[in-house]
Amino acid sequence: MALPNKQEIDDLVSSLNDAAKAYSDAPDLNGYMSRVQILEKARTLTNALITPDQKPNYHGLNIAELVAIRTFMKLKALEAIPAAGSISLQDLSQATGVQDSLLERMGRVLVASGFLDQTEPDGGEYKHTKFSLAYILDKPAPGHLFLAMYDEWFKHMHNFDDYLVSKGKYEEPQDPLYNPYTAYWKQEGTPVWSIMMQNPERFQTFQTGMAGIDVAIPVTGHFDFSTLKNDSPDTGNATIELVDVGGGEGTVLNKILEAHPDLSPKNCMLQERPEVIQLAKSKKTLPDGIQLVEHDFMTEQPVKGAKAYFMRMILHDYADAVGIQILTRLAEAMKPYSRVLICEMVLAPRVGEADFASAVLDQAVMTMGGKERTEAGFQKMFDAAGLELVKTWRAPGVPGGCVEARLKGQT
Known part of the structure; x- marks a missing residue:
């Protein structure tokens, strides 16, 4: 598919500018919807500029980012980065006890995705962004929801195609006792919640993470x-x-x-x-x-x-x-x-x-x-x-x- 022509890009940029003019930083519905409109227009522009040849690279970045975030969280690397300020690779390695080369390779992906930042255009020390700060688990935070999704969903679904082939049934999982989750843990026939509660700490993280979607499924404000x-x-x-x-x-x-x-x-x-x-x-x-x-x-x-x-x-x-x-x-x-x-x-x-x-x-x-x-x-x-x-x-x-x-x- 050919790249968009100059006029098509001009039209998309104009649409994005119009949405940006209506931006509001108010923490209410109007502010939220103004941000949604800008993000929607920006995504349309981005998708227009990405070629099919480039798309696998973006998919790869998404996958690599997930792995790197989970690794940094497991290794407590995010907590070792100062909330304000920065830290060198060597100091981060010393603070975590993790090989500097491993941290560098994982950190490179996180900087590329915008999850972490560095102090210099050509590298420098590592510093937090608003996203990485929110993944420090010293209190209920978006990071708990990420762990709930990664540990209780992604780990069990990344090979979903193989799961379907192994079952010889190309249909949605329908059994609470026989599904990708129970198959992953080799405990088919056991309820998911029973498997999850075998690790109380992970179960508590899951519960804390799921509380993070309360905003999307409000308890009140709809039915009287x-x-x-x-x-x-x-x-x-x-x-x-x-x-x-x-x-x-x-x-x-x-x-x-x-x-x-x-x-x-x-x-x-x-x-x-x-x-x-x-x-x-x-x-x-x-x-x-x-x-x-x-x-x-x-x-x-x-x-x-x-x-x-x-x-x-x-x-x-x-x-x-x-x-x-x-x-x-x-x-x-x-x-x-x-x-x-x-x-x-x-x-x-x-x-x-x-x-x-x-x-x-x-x-x-x-x-x-x-x-x-x-x-x-x-x-x-x-x-x-x-x-x-x-x-x-x-x-x-x-x-x-x-x-x-x-x-x-x-x-």
Whole structure:
């Protein structure tokens, strides 16, 4: 394919300039969307200038950068670079106990990608950028999300083509016990979470990293949970206002109650595995009155006729067949006024600069037999479980949303 002509490049640059004029550094939705527009135009310009012959080199840089970042993090090399100032290769080697030649070769890639910087145009000492500083793990940071993606996704999916051939089935992984993750660890038949928890430190890093996507899948700001209050005329007069199914230690339920103080904690319930419920009880961080109940969401739902059954980032861990089973258990317990609220990524028919993270997460959960879904994908599962989609509630500027469903014929 021929390179773009001068006029085409002028037009792309003009479009980029127009987007830049609308730039805002405000930490709000308008500021975020102004940056997205600039990045989108810049990416279009960059892609126009890269030739097909060059593309493999850029893919190679991306791969090399991932390996180099993970290596620097493992060797604690980022922590050895001063937060302000710089460090020579020799001093970095002495501080880490790592061969200078190895550090130099890995560092060369990180400077080329812009992850690290050097003090001189022809080299010099190493210094941090805003990106490398964010990958120091002295507190919850973007670096934890990178480790979650690298250690619990990339390691198991980089040879996905070989995995498909070995199984002789050219289809998406659908079994929570037999998938690229369990195959990598040679523990097929064992739940992914059980394998992950065999290394408590890595599991904790994963949990911390996944908290980093909260901004993309907000807990509140979409569905109005106050409509679940018992005296609300449109949802009946059930006792339980909200059941958080598979809600971990209750962090999400706590956020909902903080945002909607008119909901009563005594009319809200957290359901989880026994060991997680015991942990929630021991931490004592939830409001008094919340009901803590041991429950496996694959089995019969014990709470009948709740106003709403809420699940956040649960269904995306499972393929459609298992997701339908989970939803069917909820449908069996519902009354005409009950709702199912699913808080997850909702894939657009075509993703772009603003929401490509949703497509990335979709491939990540594929590792364990999971799946992110479009609105049509949710509707397909709801239909099979005896439910129908009412509305997808969205917060502005994020790919996540809250998908509401009710029993068929009750909308």
